[in-house]
Amino acid sequence: MRTEDLIKALDADARSKAMPLGPAWWAAFGVAAVVAAMVFFMTIGPRPDIMPAMHTMRFMSKFVFTLALTTSAFALIRALSTPGAASRRAKLWMLVAPALVVIAVILELFAVPEADWGRRLVGSNMMICMSFIPLIGIGPLAIFLGMLRYGAPTRPVLAGAAAGLLAGGLAATFYAAHCFDDSPLFVATWYTIAIAILTALGALGGRLFVRW
Incomplete structure (x- = not known):
């Protein structure tokens, strides 16, 4: 079977699901956010001084980074889970979060x-x-990898890595509400390493569980 025929077959399979892929991704993200919130509030929870902290630029800048990463990774994984869909623009948007951190x-x-x-x-x-x-993000990562199987990604390792980035951005958003270290130097170093762990796990999960 030619590559073009395979992509068309996968795309037809993805479109034949009970729920269209687009709404399914939004539903999966909602469930993942609930799971992350449950783990967050059952373990560490927000910092005691969160209300005063919200009036400081350093504290709020953490959420600018994590939400930018979450948004761009969500767009990328949706593109990668649809055979034949263009992902170039979504990949370029992935540069926004790192650029914001560098500026900060x-x-x-x-x-x-x-x-x-x-x-x-x-x-x-x-x-x-x-x-x-990673603890907050592992549940969402499992959900996103399951969604990749619901779709039909032609590059499972890359799609799995995107799932890890999405789970990492979501988890880091919750963790940022607890973290007492608001310096961009801390965020650029340790948040990045923690998100990279989930990204590596996602790539491995894509290789093992999302192959066609």
């Missing part, structure tokens, strides 16, 4: 004395960050 880090380096750079980078919750972002 540069501004932080100008605003903070060099002697404080190391302390702000290490923070006080490094291990909690790298533990709880």
